[in-house]
Amino acid sequence: MNKLLFVFGTRPEAIKMAPLIYKFKKSEAFETRVCVTAQHRSMLDEVLGFFHIEPDYDLNLMKPDQSLFDITADGLKGLRDVFAEYGPDHVFVQGDTTTAFIGALAGFYVKAKVSHIEAGLRSGNKFSPYPEEINRVMAGHLADYHFAPTSKAAANLRNEGIRENVWVVGNTVIDALFLALGILQDQGDEDQRKFFGFADFSKKIILMTCHRRETFGEKFENVCSAVKELSESFDDIEIIYPVHLNPHVTEPAHRILGNRKNIHLVKPLSYPQLVWLMSRSYFILTDSGGIQEEAPSLGKPVLVMRDVTERTESIEAGASKLVGTRKETILREAAALLTDHSAYDGMSKVLNPYGDGTASEQVVAIVSELSHGETGRES
Numbered sequence: 001m002n003k004l005l006f007v008f009g010t011r012p013e014a015i016k017m018a019p020l021i022y023k024f025k026k027s028e029a030f031e032t033r034v035c036v037t038a039q040h041r042s043m044l045d046e047v048l049g050f051f052h053i054e055p056d057y058d059l060n061l062m063k064p065d066q067s068l069f070d071i072t073a074d075g076l077k078g079l080r081d082v083f084a085e086y087g088p089d090h091v092f093v094q095g096d097t098t099t100a101f102i103g104a105l106a107g108f109y110v111k112a113k114v115s116h117i118e119a120g121l122r123s124g125n126k127f128s129p130y131p132e133e134i135n136r137v138m139a140g141h142l143a144d145y146h147f148a149p150t151s152k153a154a155a156n157l158r159n160e161g162i163r164e165n166v167w168v169v170g171n172t173v174i175d176a177l178f179l180a181l182g183i184l185q186d187q188g189d190e191d192q193r194k195f196f197g198f199a200d201f202s203k204k205i206i207l208m209t210c211h212r213r214e215t216f217g218e219k220f221e222n223v224c225s226a227v228k229e230l231s232e233s234f235d236d237i238e239i240i241y242p243v244h245l246n247p248h249v250t251e252p253a254h255r256i257l258g259n260r261k262n263i264h265l266v267k268p269l270s271y272p273q274l275v276w277l278m279s280r281s282y283f284i285l286t287d288s289g290g291i292q293e294e295a296p297s298l299g300k301p302v303l304v305m306r307d308v309t310e311r312t313e314s315i316e317a318g319a320s321k322l323v324g325t326r327k328e329t330i331l332r333e334a335a336a337l338l339t340d341h342s343a344y345d346g347m348s349k350v351l352n353p354y355g356d357g358t359a360s361e362q363v364v365a366i367v368s369e370l371s372h373g374e375t376g377r378e379s
Helices: 010-027 041-049 069-086 096-107 132-142 151-159 173-185 189-193 220-234 247-257 271-279 289-298 311-318 327-339 341-348 360-370
Strands: 004-010 030-036 088-095 112-117 143-150 166-168 202-209 238-240 263-266 284-285 302-304 320-322
Touching: 004 069, 004 166, 010 030, 010 041, 010 088, 010 173, 010 289, 010 360, 030 069, 030 202, 030 263, 041 088, 041 271, 069 096, 096 132, 096 327, 112 132, 112 360, 143 151, 143 360, 151 166, 166 320, 166 360, 173 271, 173 289, 189 271, 189 289, 202 247, 220 238, 220 263, 220 327, 247 263, 247 284, 271 289, 271 341, 284 327, 289 320, 302 327, 311 320, 311 360, 327 341
Parallel strands: 004 030, 004 088, 088 112, 112 143, 143 166, 202 238, 202 284, 238 263, 284 302, 302 320
Antiparallel strands: none
16 A cells, blocks of 8 residues: 655645545545644644644644744654654655655655645746745655646746656645535534624625735835725725734734724634635735635636736736736726726636646546556656
């Protein structure tokens, strides 16, 4: 029996790994275990609880003011011990975190097969997003099997000389989204409506998220100034902003956006709360990669407040628009979505380029073939 180990450490990784773990645990052909580094703690635990995933190994890395040096060194040492105990044949890493990089590196060190989920994303700028761009490049070149979300991601891999064992399967975040929507439907939405009771849902709800390192400072203040002016210009909107706990975000966010009756600054949302709110938003202002992938499946236009994004497929499809961090651009594009119905419809009715929710099934089928001695193929 093939021994599989899923290694992840943050909320986005947990979300995107959850449907895969579900599928693999149902197969009698594999022994499936989960190792979390907990490079993020509470946000990771919330997702694990929601999807009922209990880790077999927990490195519990998170500590105050941890640096990339700490996460990398402590994570590798922890994985060394886990790998020595379990002896995985196959290691799965996801995306572009430091955990994904060290998971791939540790798998390479013990000569296990390494699968990279969400392979091939590239911005072309090693410092934006930082450190994610280099993490995913290094994980990609360490991996044996590459599960790309789109044909463009597969082309990025080919451009770097990675041509074998590449499959375009869509993004597992869509699988997770549909799984979460099903769970929320079964639970009913009374708790969610009660939690968001401060907002007037008869108005147009705008979800905002903004927290990336490369936006800290003047760029983030520009974003906040744009959102403040937007709230002053339209009285039929409610802006809900889950504020990241980093002081580079909390201080300017509360200074600039506080005390506006139609701007609600709230603590970071749980994953089910975020999914519920996305499904009821009019459009979304964000710098989040995951939201860029999820929102098209919900028919929600996205304005991406970043100078560069590696998720260009939704922009090319017309579901998202890259607006940068200039106040004037954000205001102009947000106002257009609020006043121009054709512009809104043009973005909200686009087919999601990141998949149809079957990525996990495809990965399991491919890995099952590989485990029976099938060779990989060129994308």
